[in-house]
Amino acid sequence: MEDLKYDTVMVRYGELAIKSEQVRNKYEKILIKNIEAMLDLHKIEYQEIVRERGRIYVISEDKRAPAVISNVFGVVSTSPVITTGPTLEESCKVAAAIGKEVIKDGESFAINARRAGAHDFTSQDAGRKCGDAVWEAIKDRHPRVDLKNPDHEIFVEIREERSYIFTGVIRGTGGMPLGSQGKMVALVSGGIDSPVAAWMMMRRGCEIIPVYFNNEQYVDEAYTQKAIDTIRKLKEWSPGHDFKVYEVPHGECLRTFRERGNIRYTCVFCKRMMYKVAIEIAKKEGAHGIITGSSLGQVASQTSENLLIEHHGIDFPIYHPLIGLDKNEIVDMAQRIGTLDISVRPAMGCQAVPKHPAIHGRIEEIMKMESEQVDFDKMIGDALSRARITIM
Amino acid sequence: MEDLKYDTVMVRYGELAIKSEQVRNKYEKILIKNIEAMLDLHKIEYQEIVRERGRIYVISEDKRAPAVISNVFGVVSTSPVITTGPTLEESCKVAAAIGKEVIKDGESFAINARRAGAHDFTSQDAGRKCGDAVWEAIKDRHPRVDLKNPDHEIFVEIREERSYIFTGVIRGTGGMPLGSQGKMVALVSGGIDSPVAAWMMMRRGCEIIPVYFNNEQYVDEAYTQKAIDTIRKLKEWSPGHDFKVYEVPHGECLRTFRERGNIRYTCVFCKRMMYKVAIEIAKKEGAHGIITGSSLGQVASQTSENLLIEHHGIDFPIYHPLIGLDKNEIVDMAQRIGTLDISVRPAMGCQAVPKHPAIHGRIEEIMKMESEQVDFDKMIGDALSRARITIM
Structure with a gap:
């Protein structure tokens, strides 16, 4: 027939x-x-x-x-x-x-x-x-x-x-046409969650500016490659809209913190540093917010208390589209988006994560470290000036 | 047999x-x-x-x-x-x-x-x-x-x-045991979205402190009743954990703003006022964040620009678990939670919403209004002192 x-x-x-x-x-x-x-x-x-x-x-x-x-x-x-x-x-x-x-x-x-x-x-x-x-x-x-x-x-x-x-x-995928909302800076790592978060906001109409913080000596090349490939996969969902990708060196600032601060706060400090750099990028690019892959309680350090500390003094919208989702729901979405296969490839994830991260962090403690032990503004400036920008 | x-x-x-x-x-x-x-x-x-x-x-x-x-x-x-x-x-x-x-x-x-x-x-x-x-x-x-x-x-x-x-x-519902994370203040209205947002964070382990802002002369009794019944329905998911429910009078402050400010910014001002009061409640109750039912682009005023203004100067975690979801996904969840039937009951929703809300709001404009036309601190204090607290 x-x-x-x-x-x-x-x-x-x-x-x-x-x-x-x-x-x-x-x-x-x-x-x-x-x-x-x-x-x-x-x-x-x-x-x-x-x-x-x-x-x-x-x-x-x-x-x-x-x-x-x-x-x-x-x-x-x-x-x-x-x-x-x-x-x-x-x-x-x-x-x-x-x-x-x-x-x-x-x-x-x-x-x-x-x-x-x-x-x-x-x-x-x-x-x-x-x-x-x-x-x-x-x-x-x-x-x-x-x-x-x-x-x-x-x-x-x-x-x-x-x-x-x-x-x-x-x-269909549903959502709103990409470009019908403002731009957002999307933090994308080599893990499963962050590309899903970025995709969800793209689906609600946002163009994204992907930012990868490269933990340098604390991750291997394969990990960085996963992040890059993940961003490429996201780009396939966004034809006609360029990606301006920032790769920000992040290893030195982690090293400095680990040498001078309480090592158990490394993850909280790392997040705060990423937010601050991302906000500078957002302001420069005219973006309206930051997107992260945080999900409450998924790992030990993602407690509501630590998230409270991470947001302290951060006067800019930080969006966590996965905050209320279960891991299996996130994995199902990653599969559908096409990023899961990349994210689960073997690689050496961040070795700066302490064995026993602070779970009930104290806000005063981290503020004190930030003001006394590290030169935050200089670190942010360094990170921005060393950032590598690629158009995809 | x-x-x-x-x-x-x-x-x-x-x-x-x-x-x-x-x-x-x-x-x-x-x-x-x-x-x-x-x-x-x-x-x-x-x-x-x-x-x-x-x-x-x-x-x-x-x-x-x-x-x-x-x-x-x-x-x-x-x-x-x-x-x-x-x-x-x-x-x-x-x-x-x-x-x-x-x-x-x-x-x-x-x-x-x-x-x-x-x-x-x-x-x-x-x-x-x-x-x-x-x-x-x-x-x-x-x-x-x-x-x-x-x-x-x-x-x-x-x-x-x-x-x-x-x-x-x-x-099962999945998620994490309620009470395994910290408390959150949940803004709950008579609409479909906000109870779903609160429920998602409960499912991730958070006890919630529901706060209903009563727009008084701008809504009818039926609308307020919907909010109360919705909170009661959420309580059924939380046995063994009391709800401390705040009902905050919000009509006077809307009226004042509408008399003195640019009426097109009413919704942005309303949100900012709610955040500020909610943060005071959160601090008093030792809560770690605020939960809202905001979803990007679902209604005309929920643009990424307006959300940026809403967050301006707000130094506390505001969680929007629905930010990346489509309306039909939210409705499906409301059905499963049991709040949908309540939320769709006929009622007179907020009449203070302007016919043409600001879509691309200007941050300077609203800041100027806030500082010159209204006594923000007094309003917050009044709202808190007049709040009615009920234990459920």
């Missing part, structure tokens, strides 16, 4: 629909630009992208297009669609052909018909006629009509200028 | 297992106390709760127990279990009885057998013998053995002192 020629991708988007018309217009334009960039990235040819009544239609016969477009932030779902003329006859013919292709012996089906515009028939008419046509085409396979829980549902949308007929629905 | 007598609930817990022994011990004790409190809340009788090799066993014949315990934070799953002596004969007898109860005509089954301790047989022996016994008991129903994807899996765990035999597994 010859394959049916799906010629269009129907794109549904969700939360946008409830915005004011002005905002919606702006967001739809961004969404379309992002779809174009994603198609270009995957070298998928298309003729045109059209907006119509809260839907976007991508005219393309490339079979990969529906799945690729479903990965554009803001897309709720996609369907490969066959278009035809807006008559009952043409619609029935296509519905029957689709039925013939997908419905197997003894399976059930239903027609879901809608109509908009001026026609001399109703939606009910369309549903009945298309149902008859499908039945006729496959009656030797003993089909059943089941409106409640069919094995196959064939959708027929007849509009003013053409009909759209389809059966499959591919779930 | 007489019902089988399930006499024990097997409780599995996850992330705890990877903590150090000392931390694990502490967390397990909290978990057991929380299970006791949950059982008491539901008036479920039990004889004993025992810890054994990374599992908790609740000796209870109450059929509601497994589902109720699965709602205790930290529990990954539960199973209703029949216990018997640690011999092959006794185990086979119970496995056969369970098989007889659950396996229907033509269905497939598998035995999943484990063994720990000193016995004169292996796990394989146990699996084979129990499988034979089940088969024998139901052979007239044409059963099939399917090790890969069985309709029913019967688990046989033979330990030193007794055997545990079961088939059903109820998924």
Whole structure:
């Protein structure tokens, strides 16, 4: 049997629909630009992208297009669609052909018909006629009509200028179009969590500026490579939007702290230092916040008390999208994003982590160390001036 | 057929297992106390709760127990279990009885057998013998053995002192035992989002101090009632841990701002005021952070720019567990938590929300208003002194 020629991708988007018309217009334009960039990235040819009544239609016969477009932030779902003329006859013919292709012996089906515009028939008419046509085409396979829980549902949308007929629905990533919100600095390490956190904020519309703090002598090359590869993977979700990646040397400042301060506070100090440098980068880049992969209680040092200390004196929004999630939920997302395989590669993680990190840290103690033992401002300045910037 | 007598609930817990022994011990004790409190809340009788090799066993014949315990934070799953002596004969007898109860005509089954301790047989022996016994008991129903994807899996765990035999597994809420982390102030309104945010942090181990800001003349009674009922619903997830609920009058301060400031900044000002009052409450109560239901871009005023302004000068951790989630994900969680039905009840939400809220707010503008037009410190003091505290 010859394959049916799906010629269009129907794109549904969700939360946008409830915005004011002005905002919606702006967001739809961004969404379309992002779809174009994603198609270009995957070298998928298309003729045109059209907006119509809260839907976007991508005219393309490339079979990969529906799945690729479903990965554009803001897309709720996609369907490969066959278009035809807006008559009952043409619609029935296509519905029957689709039925013939997908419905197997003894399976059930239903027609879901809608109509908009001026026609001399109703939606009910369309549903009945298309149902008859499908039945006729496959009656030797003993089909059943089941409106409640069919094995196959064939959708027929007849509009003013053409009909759209389809059966499959591919779930999209949801969220909002990337670029519809402000920029954020995303702290990305070689671990599982931080890329998931960055991805979640990208999915809510933020462009990110990935920052990797290189702990130098305390990690190995493989660890740094994991971070870089993770950022590259995130970039695949962001076609059309450059990544300005900062790699900030962080080993010397850890060494200094370990020599002069209470070693049990190393992780708290490290976090505070990263926040302060990240805030400087955010201000320079016009970003609106910092994204971290912190999750409460996942490791011993991630207590609510230590997080309180980490935030002390930090007058800038620090977002922890994973703060209320379980590890298995985070791992599932990392798998879906495509970063998990990279993050679990063997590597030597940070060796500056003390054997017994402070769990119930005292804020006065770390403040005293910071003011007496280290020159914080100089450290921040050094880190920034030595940062390596790469455009991806 | 007489019902089988399930006499024990097997409780599995996850992330705890990877903590150090000392931390694990502490967390397990909290978990057991929380299970006791949950059982008491539901008036479920039990004889004993025992810890054994990374599992908790609740000796209870109450059929509601497994589902109720699965709602205790930290529990990954539960199973209703029949216990018997640690011999092959006794185990086979119970496995056969369970098989007889659950396996229907033509269905497939598998035995999943484990063994720990000193016995004169292996796990394989146990699996084979129990499988034979089940088969024998139901052979007239044409059963099939399917090790890969069985309709029913019967688990046989033979330990030193007794055997545990079961088939059903109820998924738990996961997370960490409530009380294993510090306290947090949770801002709870009459809307869908904020109770979900509070619940997520409870699930990560935090006791919460719910704070409801009553916008008085700008909302109706029904709206306030929704907030109160929502907090009551959250309390059901927290047996054994009192809620100290703050109801803070917020209408006058909104009115003052609207009279003197730029009305388009009402929502930003309102948030900032809530944060400042909440931080005072947190400090008084020894809480480690503030929880909000903010989600990026969900409504027009929740832009990254406005969030930046909201955080300006706020030197305390503000947690937004929903910041990276989509509305439909939040709604699904609200359904599961049991707050959705309350949150969607009809009520008059805040009428102080301007028709055209500032979307790209300017930080200088709001700072100027705060310093020149309103007496912030006095407002905070007034709000705190007029707050009504209820213990739930």
